[in-house]
Amino acid sequence: MEQTLIAGKARVRFAPSPTGQVHVGNARTALFNWLFARQQGGVFILRIEDTDLERSEARYETQLIEDIQWLGLDWDEGPDVGGPYPPYRQSDKWQVYSDYAERLVAEGKAYRCFCKQEDLDRQREQAMAQHLQPNYPGTCRNLDAKEAERRRAAGEPSAIRLKIPEKPIRFHDIVRGWVEFSNEVVSDLIIVRSTGVPVYNYVVVVDDAEMRVTHVIRGDDHLSNTPKQVALYEALGWEVPEFAHLSTILGPDKERLSKRHGATSLANFREMGVLPEALMNYMALLGWAPTGGEREIFSPTELVQEFDLARVTPSPAVFDFEKLYWLNRHYIKEGAPERIAGLAEPFFARALGVELTADAKAWCAHVTAALGHSVNKLDELPERAGPVLKFDPAAALAAGENEEVLKAETTGKVLEAFAAKIAAEAEPVSAERFKAMIKEVQKEAGIKGPALFHPIRIMLTGAQSGPEFDKLVPLMEEGSRVLPGTIAGVKQRVKAFMEAWKG
RNA sequence: GGCGCUAUCGUCUAGGGGUUAGGACGUGAGAUUCUCAAUCUUAAAACCCGGGUUCGAUUCCCGGUAGCGCUACCA
Known part of the structure; x- marks a missing residue:
């Protein structure tokens, strides 16, 4: 393999295993890789790490690709788009790993280890009991090559271990500076199991080197494994890349963020109605800030x-x-209204439990435009629009929070006067007319402020607080036209409420 | 147990040998509104502890403590 790493353009990779949904921690790693690649004019690679055959599933790979694309990332090389250094999926690459491993054995940089699991476990426990670093004691390290070959030929199972050289291992990390590990604490690691299956720490090195990855940007849970990988690069005679280990994302309890903290996968956020650009912006701010640190958007x-x-x-x-x-x-x-409305549609369809006609969709768009600006996430929209979507006079009359308003002495007068005016009104009722009628009642009955508005509000929406009538009235009128039987109009509400009120 | 990484308002962070330690989210107050939400204004809120180095440390060094990670024939 030629040495064409750092001199050329930056090549970075995101290498998830397809074992489930893409978690924010991984998504943030993907994002930082992508940002770095795009800004350097480099190459962003997607590599599927499916060596863990038991946990990997093909359908997760499709999911994963969709999720990252939803976030707004794109890649130049990957299992779906190909590239100059295939395969971009690890399965069926075992021959390559085994060839390099054999080369290391032939060069004396790795050796066959015949130790048994039970012995290794025991040695480990002993070391820990004596407060020592639980390293491989090196039993097979200096086994005579011919002897090793003889035992292997005789059918004795053996793994391949890398010989860690007797010198400190240093490497550069862009976010942490120089990091040094004493070779005393880095054990001769197994790179190929006795079953012939290569081990992760070895496989990543081969893959990254073969794909000419120049900057390894990943989670800091890999930091302690890095000296092993550096040793591997050196043993194989490959240029060591730059590293950048990103900090962990924690939950509010300072524990590693996980499902138990709620929605934490990309799919979860999408389903909640979090916009991809919002999530991207937020994740970028986790661990990064611009010079000055004052800009957020x-x-x-x-x-x-x-x-x-x-x-x-x-x-x-x-x-x-x-x-x-x-x-x-x-x-x-900030988003284009048509786009936001389109994203909001499914939430209305679900809340309403109906198929949306073109007219109904247009109506949902109006609801979104009128009420959407105060919502945290799109899935809160139906609840925010509850005053328009729902209408239940009996529940409104029974609600404890309405009690005080309903039993106030002026309330009956307001209700009667307003209902009479609405009854005489032609449909649809406009926001202007609605407001004018309130004014008229105010003048005629001499009642104003909350004593005037709250009863009318309860009559119309079932609650004494909510969005402005200017917004509600047109939405109710349009809703009752495009979704008759589902959305009640203004006159319908007033009539039904008065019947319930009297009865 | 060993080793590594980390440590500024509740949270995300800026800063850096001498600063009124800056911004943002959230929180409190006020404005606005019939009301809620949103919005605007405003306030409170931080350098983990102990030693050094220094005229002076939150900043540099060492130690402690705490959190996290790795320590596998897991990834």
Whole structure:
């Protein structure tokens, strides 16, 4: 393999295993790789790490690709688009791994190990009991090559171990600086199991080197494994790449963020109605801040320009849903109305339990435009629009929070007067007419402020607080036209409420 | 147990040998509105502890503590 690493353009990779949904931690790793590649004019590679055959499933790979694309990332090489260094999926590459391993054995940089699992376990326990580093004691390290070959030929099972050289291992990390490990604490690791299956730490090195990866950007759970990998690069005579180990994302309890903290996969966020650009913006801010640290809002394009791997913080970060929602509100407000409405549609369809006609879709778009700006995430829209979507006079009259307003002495007068006016009104009732009628009641009955508005509000929506009538009335009228039987109109509401009120 | 990484408001962070330690989310107050949400204004809120180095450390060094990770014929 030629040495064409660092001199050429940056090549980075995101290498997830297809074992389930893409988690925010991994998504953030993917994002930082992508930002780095795009800003350097480099290459972003997607590699599927499916060596863990038991846990990997093909359908997860499709899911995974969809999820990352939803976030807004694209890649130049990958299992779906190909590239100059295939395969981009690890299965069926075992021959390559085994060839390199044999080469290491032939060169004396690795050796066959015949130790039994029970012995290794025992030695490990002993070392720990004596407060020592539980390293492989080196039993087979200096076995005579001919002797080893004889035992192998005789059918004795053996694994292949890398010989860790007797010198400290240093490597450079873009976010942490130089990191050094004493060789005393790095054990001769198995690179190929006695079953012939290569081990992860070995496989990544071969894959990264074969794909000419120049910058390994990954989670910091790999930091302690890096010296082993560096030793492998060196044994194989390959140039060691730059590393960048990203800190862990924690939950509010400072534990590693996981399902138990709620929605944490890309699919979860999408289903909640979090916009991809909001999530991208938020994830970028977890561990990175621009110079000055005062700007918070970054479009994907701006992130590509401003992002700086060297400015990434090494300390772990707690995932703050509130801040994500704040950004999401911002992007819901800023987004093209047609796009936001399109994204909101499924939430209405589900809440209403009906197929949406073209007219109904247009109506949903109006609801979204009128009420969507105050919502944290799109799935809250039906609830926000509850005053329009739902109508239940009996429940409104029974609600404890309405009690005080309903039994106020002026309430009956307001209700009667307003209902009479509405009854005489032609449909549809306009927002202007509605407001004018309230004014008239105010003048005629001499009642104003909350005593006037609250009863009318309860009559119309069932609650004494909610969005402005100017917004509600047109939506109710249009809704009753395009979704008759599902959405009640203004006159219908008033009539039904008065019947319930009297009865 | 060993080794590694980390440590600024509740949270995300900026900063850095002398600063009123800056911004944002959230929280409190006010404005606005019939009301809720949103919005605007405003306030409170932080350098983990102990030693050094220094005229001076939150900043540099060492130690401690805590959190996390790795320590496998897991990935």
